[in-house]
Amino acid sequence: MPPISNTPGRGSRPVPHRPPPDAEAEAAAHPDRFNRARAAQSVAILEDYAEMIGDLIEEMGEARITDIARRMGVTHPTATKAVARLKREGLAVSRPYRGVFLTDEGLALADRVRARHRTVVAVLLALGVPPETAEMDAEGMEHHVSDLTLAAFETFLTRAD
Numbered sequence: 001m002p003p004i005s006n007t008p009g010r011g012s013r014p015v016p017h018r019p020p021p022d023a024e025a026e027a028a029a030h031p032d033r034f035n036r037a038r039a040a041q042s043v044a045i046l047e048d049y050a051e052m053i054g055d056l057i058e059e060m061g062e063a064r065i066t067d068i069a070r071r072m073g074v075t076h077p078t079a080t081k082a083v084a085r086l087k088r089e090g091l092a093v094s095r096p097y098r099g100v101f102l103t104d105e106g107l108a109l110a111d112r113v114r115a116r117h118r119t120v121v122a123v124l125l126a127l128g129v130p131p132e133t134a135e136m137d138a139e140g141m142e143h144h145v146s147d148l149t150l151a152a153f154e155t156f157l158t159r160a161d
Contacts, residue, residue: 040072044143047113048072049082050091054110062099102158116142116150124155 052071056063069079083100086092091106102110120141124134145153 044140045082046091047109047143049079049086049087050102050106050110051113051117053083053092053102054107054114057101060103064096064099068080068100079129114144116145119153119157120145122157126157130159 003045049068049072052068053063056067056071060067065076065079065083068083069076072079072082074082083094086100086102086106087094090101090103091109092102094100117138120138121134124137125131129137
């Protein structure tokens with residue numbers, strides 16, 4: 001049998017490329033990370049809608065699909081689908097010829113999201129981030145910050161006072 005060589009030529013065979021073992025593990029982890037990211041995004045959207053409905057109820061006494069769509073910057077059908085999901089999850093109810101209302105569980109979710117948002121904004125402001133940027137950045141961060149990190153943020157804020 002001819003010797004194996006990486007150099008092309010007579011009597012040589014190419015050596016198959018094998019990624020390092022840790023690269024294979026890394027590649028195998030990709031689908032799981034993407035699935036977790038998609039699930040987190042789905043939860044973030046649900047949280048945003050619950051928070052918005054809570055805000056509208058506080059301001060106007062109810063949240064109509066039209067108002068939800070306008071505030072969220074989406075179409076009426078998109079808002080309708082999101083509200084249907086909130087209802088399936090037991091977070092909202094709607095009444096004929098009335099708006100959408102949060103259940104006790106939905107109100108609790110909206111309150112938690114609102115509190116996380118305020119905490120993240122406060123930390124960003126304490127770090128010197130301009131207010132408008134802090135609000136925009138917190139809008140995404142509030143959904144992904146862990147309870148452990150949130151507690152650390154709150155500890156930081158109480159020390160900074």
